[in-house]
Amino acid sequence: MRSFITYLLLFISLFQNILAQSIIPTPSNMVFCEYGEITLTPSSFICFDKKLEKSSNFLNDYCQQYYGVKFNQAERGNYNTNSLIRLKYSSKYKKDSYKLTVNQKGVFIEGSETGVFYGIQSLLQLMEPSKANENSFIVHFVTIYDSPRFTxxxxxxxxxxxxxxxxxxxxxxxxxxxxxxxxxxxxxxxxxxxxxxxxxxxxxxxxxxxxxxxxxxxxxxxxxxxxxxxxxxxxxxxxxxxxxxxxxxxxxxxxxxxxxxxxxxxxxxxxxxxxxxxxxxxxxxxxxxxxxxxxxxxxxxxxxxxxxxxxxxxxxxxxxxxxxxxxxxxxxxxxxxxxxxxxxxxxxxxxxxxxxxxxxxxxxxxxxxxxxxxxxxxxxxxxxxxxxxxxxxxxxxxxxxxxxxxxxxxxxxxxxxxxxxxxxxxxxxxxxxxxxxxxxxxxxxxxxxxxxxxxxxxxxxxxxxxxxxxxxxxxxxxxxxxxxxxxxxxxxxxxxxxxxxDWNKFKQRMQSQxxxxxxxxxxxxxxxxxxx
The missing domain is CATH 3.20.20.80 (Glycosidases)
Known part of the structure; x- marks a missing residue:
């Protein structure tokens, strides 16, 4: 039984890695903290800081245009405490930089104003349409620290x-x-x-x-x-x-x-x-x-x-x-x-x-x-x-x-x-x-x-x-x-x-692209x- 669990965890880890490695352009740093996944559904809330309304709208519009899914959204202070997607502005991040975390509590993107927008581009590539539940997405646990090489x-x-x-x-x-x-x-x-x-x-x-x-x-x-x-x-x-x-x-x-x-x-x-x-x-x-x-x-x-x-x-x-x-x-x-x-x-x-x-x-x-x-x-x-x-x-x-x-x-x-x-x-x-x-x-x-x-x-x-x-x-x-x-x-x-x-890894990522x-x-x- 222990051997089966070990192999299962290895399989999950490998799957997480493959999914995260599909992000183009590849992020600066990705960390797999634990095994697991969350499900996003139309009832999931997007809550956002005031500066980030454009980013929230973009995420919602993309999902509606390509998947027919529209999330609820609200500015921070007016949202459901059980919201699964949270967008937070922080002045401590350099321009275009962000941190994306997916864990059992939800999806968290924190960064500069532009950085959060780029974090959303990474999130969209991590969202896998669920085969079991129509109009929902599976997102595997991961933490990404990312910023661009050039301005x-x-x-x-x-x-x-x-x-x-x-x-x-x-x-x-x-x-x-x-x-x-x-x-x-x-x-x-x-x-x-x-x-x-x-x-x-x-x-x-x-x-x-x-x-x-x-x-x-x-x-x-x-x-x-x-x-x-x-x-x-x-x-x-x-x-x-x-x-x-x-x-x-x-x-x-x-x-x-x-x-x-x-x-x-x-x-x-x-x-x-x-x-x-x-x-x-x-x-x-x-x-x-x-x-x-x-x-x-x-x-x-x-x-x-x-x-x-x-x-x-x-x-x-x-x-x-x-x-x-x-x-x-x-x-x-x-x-x-x-x-x-x-x-x-x-x-x-x-x-x-x-x-x-x-x-x-x-x-x-x-x-x-x-x-x-x-x-x-x-x-x-x-x-x-x-x-x-x-x-x-x-x-x-x-x-x-x-x-x-x-x-x-x-x-x-x-x-x-x-x-x-x-x-x-x-x-x-x-x-x-x-x-x-x-x-x-x-x-x-x-x-x-x-x-x-x-x-x-x-x-x-x-x-x-x-x-x-x-x-x-x-x-x-x-x-x-x-x-x-x-x-x-x-x-x-x-x-x-x-x-x-890495050219060979890029070719692998292109299969998802x-x-x-x-x-x-x-x-x-x-x-x-x-x-x-």
């Missing part, structure tokens, strides 16, 4: 190359929340379309939001579909998106590209360019030689008015102003740009981009905002407080240069974190073909802290971000297919301690995780 954990969605509904953007925000990400960058404009309503400049959406065709196939393409394509978000829709994200402790970062990738804006207002020619919203991928005319004061009037409206819509302290892939061809031939160089004692055309970046940064600084730029901004040795997104290659060069000059750096390498690249060498769908394979394993093994960075400068590496460029993603299911399971792999890179990352994709009705790439 910046982001995803970017390009809505310029292809336009997506606000319902799908909300879905993407949910996916980010489930993976404990806290920043969501919206790439709102590019050569292929302007997507944000600016009331001071209505032609941006009347003209700039629409192109008269799209190339067929991989760039340079095998033709054009000659179909009018486009769309944009009203300011009211943007407010709705920002509010939805904030309820999930996610900050929406708007990206307004400048001075390159601006052909859609030039198509709406040709005077913003150097040639004032017959610009058209681009129907191909890549980038145009036509850029903003830095010698034209009207360009800065335009940018400042656009920024005035942007900062009213987005409370984020960060405004991304692009800065990548800006050719200088037009500036070399432009009398106004050459006059600007002479007046400001700028020695090269590349210095015009530095001039624009500093001028816009100073304008936004007065408004209490900070800028994020792509790493090309570092090429001219600019003196700026900008945060740098290091994207070229494996990101190491931009990271080393950025940190050496005390810039905060966000790693977003094209070779590792660009999710438009194929997931295997045998990819059978239309994908970006210029960056090689970005397998799930490659994403998982990426290390944001570059070894060549001066150890004294490591504090400037604040996190990482995956980018979803959508040249070859024209519908939500394709986006989901391209992000999953790579987003799950990335979440462990930015959240979990480096010491806890695939079931969650199905629960969310999310498409995903089913290729073997070891495929490269």
């Amino acid at each position: 910046y954990r982001g995803i970017m969605l390009d809505v310029s190359r292809h336009f997506f509904s606000i319902d799908f953007i909300k879905k993407m925000i949910d996916y980010a929340a489930y993976h404990k990400l806290n920043y969501f960058q919206l790439h709102l404009c590019d050569d292929q379309g302007w997507r944000l309503e600016i009331k001071s400049y209505p032609r941006l959406t009347q003209i700039g939001a629409w192109r008269n065709g799209t190339i067929i196939g991989v760039y340079p393409g095998v033709g054009n579909d000659n179909k009018r394509y486009g769309g944009y978000y009203t300011q009211e829709q943007i407010k709705e998106i920002v509010k939805y994200a904030a309820e999930r402790y996610i900050t929406i970062i708007p990206e307004i590209e400048m001075p390159g990738h601006c052909l859609a804006a030039l198509s709406a207002y040709p005077y913003l360019g150097c040639t004032h020619s017959n610009y058209q919203v681009s129907q191909i991928w890549g980038y145009s030689k036509d850029v903003l005319c830095v010698g034209n004061d009207s360009v800065f009037t335009f940018l400042e008015k656009v920024m005035n409206e942007v900062i009213q819509l987005f409370p984020s302290k960060f405004i991304h102003i692009g800065g990548d892939e800006c050719p200088t061809d037009r500036w070399k031939q432009c009398p106004k740009c050459q006059a600007r160089m002479k007046k400001e004692r700028i020695s090269t055309e590349r210095g015009l981009q530095t001039y624009l970046t500093k001028r816009i940064e100073n304008y936004l600084k007065k408004k209490g905002r900070k800028i994020i730029v792509w790493d090309e901004t570092l090429d001219d040795d600019i003196k700026t407080d900008a945060y740098i997104m290091s994207w070229r290659g494996d990101g190491s060069s931009g990271c080393v240069k950025g940190t050496s000059t005390n810039h905060k750096v966000i790693m977003t390498p094209s070779y590792g974190f660009y999710l438009d690249y194929p997931q295997t060498a045998k990819e059978d769908s239309l994908v970006a073909n210029w960056g090689g394979v970005t397998s799930v394993k490659k994403v998982y093994n990426f290390e944001p802290v570059v070894t060549s960075v001066n150890p004294k400068k490591l504090k400037y590496v604040i996190g990482a971000q995956v980018n979803v460029w959508t040249e070859y993603m024209n519908n939500p299911k394709k986006v989901e297919y391209m992000i999953f399971p790579r987003l799950s792999a990335m979440s462990e890179v930015v959240w979990s301690p480096k010491s806890e990352r 695939y079931k969650r994709y199905l629960l969310w009705n999310a498409n995903y790439n089913p290729t073997d995780l070891d495929s490269e």
